[in-house]
Amino acid sequence: MNSAQNPAGELAPVLVEQVEMGMLHELFVRTRESTLVGFLPIFLMAWAHAHTQALPPLLLWTGSMIAIQVYRLLMAQRFLQQPEVQTVQRRHWYRHQWLGTAALAAGWVSNFALLNSGEMDTLFYLHLIFLIGLSSFMLSTIGIDIRLYASFLLILVTGSLAMLYAKQPALLQQHPVVPVGFVVYASMLLVRSRGEYRRTRDWITARLNRQQLLAQLNAALIEERDIKEKLRQQSQELENRNRELNELAVHDGLTHALCRGHIEAELRRLIKGLHRRHDDFCVLMLDIDFFKRVNDQYGHAVGDEVLRRLAAISQAQLRETDLFGRWGGEEFIVLMPQTKLAEAVEAAQRLRRAIGAMVFDVAGATFQVTVSIGAAQLQPQESADAVVARSDDALYTAKHAGRDCVIAAPALTAGEQPLPQKQMAAT
Incomplete structure (x- = not known):
């Protein structure tokens, strides 16, 4: 009935x-x-x-x-x-x-x-x-x-x-x-x-x-969900522990940014999928201006502190979906999925201003640092090495444009090859 x-x-x-x-x-x-x-x-x-x-x-x-x-x-x-x-x-x-x-x-x-x-x-x-x-x-x-x-x-x-x-x-x-x-x-x-x-x-x-x-x-489903909550929490705890172990394996020991080997692997994995889905993707290359002077004038311990604070404020400024890694020395890289070039440049400008606003105090003497940033958007069928090369070339251009600025790499024309990476002495 x-x-x-x-x-x-x-x-x-x-x-x-x-x-x-x-x-x-x-x-x-x-x-x-x-x-x-x-x-x-x-x-x-x-x-x-x-x-x-x-x-x-x-x-x-x-x-x-x-x-x-x-x-x-x-x-x-x-x-x-x-x-x-x-x-x-x-x-x-x-x-x-x-x-x-x-x-x-x-x-x-x-x-x-x-x-x-x-x-x-x-x-x-x-x-x-x-x-x-x-x-x-x-x-x-x-x-x-x-x-x-x-x-x-x-x-x-x-x-x-x-x-x-x-x-x-x-x-x-x-x-x-x-x-x-x-x-x-x-x-x-x-x-x-x-x-x-x-x-x-x-x-x-x-x-x-x-x-x-x-x-x-719905009431039965809620009851079932409550019963399974403890198992879910245990599973979450296990996942968190695994994540912690994974972070220890993939992060740079000094800055806690992603290490180069891991972020390179992530870059190739992302680009492989992006070519199938045709999603937007951008790469930022970031380099501290005159960092050698900081080490020479204040010592390497202060230089390490600059790197740590720069990495921390950079990751705070970026989205959760963005990947921030140390590319080498004072150079960092940012991978920005589902991001158009104009959006990447805007994010880079915010990042540049935030880093420039940091003040470092050494024995009563204060100083600030600036960064130059190059941005490039992935082109159809472009390789990981090519898009990194174009962003690095844009960074090189930013250095020669007076530093403390953001330069966007132009899109490739049909058949055009990316310019070779340039050495930046006395950056």
Whole structure:
């Protein structure tokens, strides 16, 4: 037995309320969709009578029908866009729905009076065709509410027959089967409406039941997650220990940046995958300006401290996805996946400014250091050695441009080879 039903097979009270709200919500969804389509037959009917009817009654009928459709559309839109109003004053919203539906039926009936030539001509039969089509079309819109649809058909059928008796009595006298046909067709639509109501109700009920089952499943998953939490923590601890061991094996002992051998391996691995995915990738080469003077003037211990602090502030400035390594001596390298050249240059400028802002104090004497940076973006099918060579060449250019600056390597043209790396004496 479904958990949402009581022993008598009826829906539990709470679920009944949810189903009724779901039915009302679905009714307004269909109202909004059908109203947007409903403007077309209004304009078509007006167009068909444009040359046969006087302008005042034609404008009166067309304007009234447009106003009715706008009212139905705004009503549905407000209901659907404000969930807080859906759970209160349900009868109030139902009355608005009934009023719009009744006005729509009355409006289509009124075209017999306002747009009737008194002849059984093509336009007369066009009226009948539209009424029959409207009856069927509204079944898919408001047929999920039997009372609402019955009210619509009652106004449409009785109003149409009354207009026919007033405007076309000869038709009903000669063909008494016409009113009978109206009633029979309306009865068939009402039977069909009952089926539409049941199917929609069953669908909404099933959806609510599915939501309840999903909530139970989520609760079970949360419980299972809690049970596995200790295992996950142990696994995480083991992973952290392995990571620590790995860091000890791949990091430079002085600066704790990645050592050259490891970052070279990472560079080749990344580029191999990047050529398949065609992602952006940039390399920065960074070198301390006049570092030899620091060692000569303050000693190698101070020089080592400069390297350590530079590595620390550089890694703090970079993203977690960037790889920072010591390339050799006072030269460092940065690998920047998923980064365009302009973004790499901007990051390099931030890095340059941050390093330049560091102050070193040696026995009361302070000094600062600057860096020159070369940036290069990986080109299609370019090798790891080639992109490093271009970034190093850009670094060489930065040195000769006055130092303390960032230079971006230009993109390679077709068939162009990277320039050889240059020796930078007295950097």
